[in-house]
Amino acid sequence: MKDEHYFEREQSRVKHRVLERYLQAFSPIIGSAFDEIVYVDCFAGPWESKDKALHDTSFHTAISVLQECRDRNKCKHARALLIESDRHRYPLLEEYARSVKGIEVVTRNWDFTQHIADIVAFAKGSSRSFPFFFIDPTGWKEIAPSLIKPILQTEPGEVLINFMTSWIKRFFDDEDKPFHKLFGRAEVERLRQLPAREREDEIVNVYAFRIREEGGYSYTCAIPIMMPDRDDIDYHLVFGTRSVKGLEEFKKAEDVSIQFMHKLRASAQRRRAVSATGQGFLLSEEEMYHERRFGLLNERRRVNARAAVKKLLLETRKTNYGILYQESMQFATVVESDLREWLESWRQAGGILYPNWGERQRVPHANTIIEVIGPLS
Ligand SMILES: C[S@@+](CC[C@H](N)C(=O)[O-])C[C@H]1O[C@@H](n2cnc3c(N)ncnc32)[C@H](O)[C@@H]1O
Numbered sequence: 001m002k003d004e005h006y007f008e009r010e011q012s013r014v015k016h017r018v019l020e021r022y023l024q025a026f027s028p029i030i031g032s033a034f035d036e037i038v039y040v041d042c043f044a045g046p047w048e049s050k051d052k053a054l055h056d057t058s059f060h061t062a063i064s065v066l067q068e069c070r071d072r073n074k075c076k077h078a079r080a081l082l083i084e085s086d087r088h089r090y091p092l093l094e095e096y097a098r099s100v101k102g103i104e105v106v107t108r109n110w111d112f113t114q115h116i117a118d119i120v121a122f123a124k125g126s127s128r129s130f131p132f133f134f135i136d137p138t139g140w141k142e143i144a145p146s147l148i149k150p151i152l153q154t155e156p157g158e159v160l161i162n163f164m165t166s167w168i169k170r171f172f173d174d175e176d177k178p179f180h181k182l183f184g185r186a187e188v189e190r191l192r193q194l195p196a197r198e199r200e201d202e203i204v205n206v207y208a209f210r211i212r213e214e215g216g217y218s219y220t221c222a223i224p225i226m227m228p229d230r231d232d233i234d235y236h237l238v239f240g241t242r243s244v245k246g247l248e249e250f251k252k253a254e255d256v257s258i259q260f261m262h263k264l265r266a267s268a269q270r271r272r273a274v275s276a277t278g279q280g281f282l283l284s285e286e287e288m289y290h291e292r293r294f295g296l297l298n299e300r301r302r303v304n305a306r307a308a309v310k311k312l313l314l315e316t317r318k319t320n321y322g323i324l325y326q327e328s329m330q331f332a333t334v335v336e337s338d339l340r341e342w343l344e345s346w347r348q349a350g351g352i353l354y355p356n357w358g359e360r361q362r363v364p365h366a367n368t369i370i371e372v373i374g375p376l377s
Contacts, residue, residue: 003264005056009048010228010268011235014261016061018223018237019134019160021256023065025249026132026158031075034156035128039066040119042112042135042151043142044082046092054096058134063100070102079104081122085111113142120150123157136162144181145207145214152215158246159215163207163222163236169200182207201300204236204332215240219247222332223254224297226261228268231293236332244326244366251329251336258333262289298333305331306342310376313352322366340364351376 006013023039030037041059049056059082066078080103084090090109097105106122108115123131133151135143143161145152152159171177172192179188183206191199191206208220217240227234239250266289273288274280281288305328312319312327321343328339340363346352351374354364361368 005050007050008228010261010264011225012048012056013264014225014257015136015162015237016056016058017260018225018253018257019058020061020065021253022160022239022250023062023132025252026246027065027069027078028072028074029245029249030130031069031078034130036077036079036125036130037066037069037075038123038125038129038131039063039078039080040123040131040133041080041082042119042133043137044084044093044107046084046089046096047138054092058136059093060096062132062134063103063105067100067102079122079125080106081119082107083110083112083115083119085109112137113147116148116150120154123151123154131157133157133159135159137164140164140168140182141178145210146181149214152211152217152240155216155242158242159211159240161211161238161240163204163238164234165200165204165224165236166227166232166234168203169196172199172203183210197296200233201297204238208238208330211238211240216242218242219244219326219330221247221250221254221330223257224294224332226265226291226294228265229272231291233293233297244322247326247329254333255335258294262291262294265289265291294333301331301333302338305334305338309339309342313370313372313376318369318371320366321364321368321370324370325366343370346376349377350374 003013027037039062041062044059046054046057054060063080069075070078082093082097082105084093087109093107097107123129131154135148137143143163172179183191183203187206191203194202204222208222211217212220220238220240222236222238224233225235225237226232241247241250266285269289270281270285309324309328312324324339325336328334343352343364351372352370353373354368355371356369
């Protein structure tokens with residue numbers, strides 16, 4: 001697929017990169033442990049696709065990864081269910097499905113909201129099936145936790161949800177909009193009292209928490225996807241998993257995709273500057289790139305994650321690195337090197353020690369014990 005298919009909608013390229021990168025890790029792991037992988041694209045499109053072959057879509061991105069996994073004998077069987085309610089777009093989806101080789105692809109011209117039970121039935125082909133649900137609507141009403149609960153509770157299973165931050169933020173003070181379905185009534189009242197920036201970050205946290213609760217997931221994370229042409233977040237991709245491995249792989253996908261997003265935005269900014277001024281520039285795209293919003297979010301998330309790790313250490317006095325990793329990595333944009341940096345600074349200041357650190361060990365492992373022996377600044 002070519003990058004020009006994503007011009008002026010680079011956020012979709014990043015969304016597809018997250019999906020691709022995560023499924024590339026997920027497929028061989030799940031393929032070796034389960035009889036089949038089931039990919040469900042609940043809002044498939046094609047939507048705003050500019051490629052005749054529909055390669056710039058979520059369903060093609062996911063199916064290509066599954067095909068490659070099968071070709072490399074890393075999974076026995078894979079099925080996909082692609083759902084689209086629009087009767088004009090649906091024939092394109094059907095035609096695409098007929099062209100797919102090696103994977104059973106079923107399409108349905110369904111309204112997602114009316115077929116949740118059917119979707120779950122499809123996904124649970126057998127007790128040895130592992131479904132991955134991608135829920136990517138154009139609005140936000142379809143992602144209400146109570147509506148999608150049967151999908152969330154499908155076990156085993158994982159979910160990736162597009163949370164339309166920009167829309168929700170824009171209409172949040174409109175009392176006629178049923179935001180309580182996303183957050184619960186008490187939370188809506190609390191969120192409405194918060195200053196704008198804090199509120200914007202907190203609505204994602206509250207939603208991710210509700211997804212974790214409703215689905216019985218062990219971990220949820222959210223990746224902020226920025227608008228290509230404005231210093232603002234368009235949406236978050238909220239992920240739910242019951243496994244530490246799922247969390248680890250999703251964080252790797254987040255890291256890769258965020259770097260990719262900044263590169264794409266830098267190119268988009270340069271393109272626009274060239275077309276606006278009609279001249280070339282001496283500085284590189286990276287040198288000219290400007291953003292503030294992501295940096296602010298990252299700063300706040302790191303402060304919050306560090307505080308959460310500190311609290312856990314002070315409460316338990318002795319824990320292992322795996323526990324701290326699981327706690328801190330659920331904060332968007334926080335990466336493992338952040339956690340290691342905080343621990344190292346506490347160790348150097350005499351606040352913690354590692355009683356079971358091995359002679360040749362260079363970095364903490366999941367079972368590395370961390371003991372609090374002094375104050376943590
Ligand atoms: C954001 S687009 C999906 C984009 C696609 N996942 C991708 O990344 O390439 C949402 C799609 O869902 C479809 N849609 C909207 N409401 C729906 C519903 N209730 N049930 C099923 N599909 C719906 C729209 O027609 C549109 O094609």
